[in-house]
Amino acid sequence: MPAERRKSSRTKPSPSISSSTSQPKPPPKSKMKPPKSKLTPSLPSPSSVVAPPPSLSSSQRYLLLFKSLNVSSHNRISMPVLISHVLVFLQSQSTSSSSAGSSDSAPLLLPISVTSYFQSGNLILSNLPPNLTSTSSSRSTSDEPFFSLPALQTYLSLHAHIESTLFLRTLPSLTHILTNCPFSTGPVGSDLETKVHVVFLEKLPGQEELEELRERVRKDGSEEMVWWPGDVEGGKEVVLLLPNGVGKAKCGAGVVEKVLGMKGTMRGWRTLRACAGLLE
Missing domain, CATH: 3.30.70 (Alpha-Beta Plaits)
Known part of the structure; x- marks a missing residue:
């Protein structure tokens, strides 16, 4: 009975190992790989700068326009890198601006969002906190952003190395x-x-x-x-x-x-x- 000998000679797994319940089994490891970031490694990740700002009553949305961006060899910058720089600036300004409002009277806003349209410098700024430093109730003042446009221009000149005049508009x-x-x-x-x-x-x-x-x-x-x-x-x-x-x-x-x-x-x-x- 050669076939039976070969079959019986195989080593069977120890029952004490395969059916042990004395200790809980560790949770299975996820096979999903984390997504790779498309941003420049030296720049802050957007996930670190789009956390919800403190509680505010409403949000604003703006169109941010850049003059002479990515025209010929002048002021060359990719949109993901530009968006990352703008996000870092807005988040830092949001943190300081929110000190003028109460953090217990309103629900949290959505995370600040920045998206681009084409490569020529058209950015949509969404979910921005309102301008809490304004004391006027006029329409023109209420549409003013919570951040300083010249300050953003200076920030981008120092950190993104682009020299561009900025223009801000509302719907x-x-x-x-x-x-x-x-x-x-x-x-x-x-x-x-x-x-x-x-x-x-x-x-x-x-x-x-x-x-x-x-x-x-x-x-x-x-x-x-x-x-x-x-x-x-x-x-x-x-x-x-x-x-x-x-x-x-x-x-x-x-x-x-x-x-x-x-x-x-x-x-x-x-x-x-x-x-x-x-x-x-």
């Missing part, structure tokens, strides 16, 4: 432009949408400078047009109709900056629509 100002712009933009995706552009400005333009800009466009004899939305929801924008495109425009962003005497950054109509949708 009402974008909606006002989209609703009242006199230029017929047609449906989304039409050719005319590529010819309407918005120049976001640092401050309110002067009426004399605006009239000089309109007169300059009229003298050029082109089909270009300039529209100022008025001081209704901020008024720090100028809308341009450029039928021949930006490349051949006689009144581009550079001309607007020169005539109005201030810095600005230009975005296309499609970008304006998309960013307004992200702010809703």
Whole structure:
């Protein structure tokens, strides 16, 4: 019986080991691997800077625009790295700003969130705490952020090594432009949408400078047009109709900056629509 001998010669496992219940078995180890971070190792992880801020009654959402970011070889930075730097700054400012409010009177906010649209510097800042240092009840003051825009600009210059002017907008100002712009933009995706552009400005333009800009466009004899939305929801924008495109425009962003005497950054109509949708 060779087959039986071979079968009986096999070593059986000890019953005392396989069926022992004297000590609880350790929990099985998870086979799932932790996700790899896509951020630069030297930067703080977003998980360490997006913890919920102290209790506040409401939150704010803003569109943060950068001037001349990732244009040619100037001010090159990836969006994940830029987002990480902005998150670190906002979280540090949120911690100091929250000392003006009560931490027992309102539920916690969602974690501060920063997302990007395209690579040219369009960031959506969500779940920001309100500006608790303001004592005014006016509409313009209530829309002011809890942080200092020049302070963020300085922080990014020191830590991200980018030199860019920053512009901050809320949904009402974008909606006002989209609703009242006199230029017929047609449906989304039409050719005319590529010819309407918005120049976001640092401050309110002067009426004399605006009239000089309109007169300059009229003298050029082109089909270009300039529209100022008025001081209704901020008024720090100028809308341009450029039928021949930006490349051949006689009144581009550079001309607007020169005539109005201030810095600005230009975005296309499609970008304006998309960013307004992200702010809703």
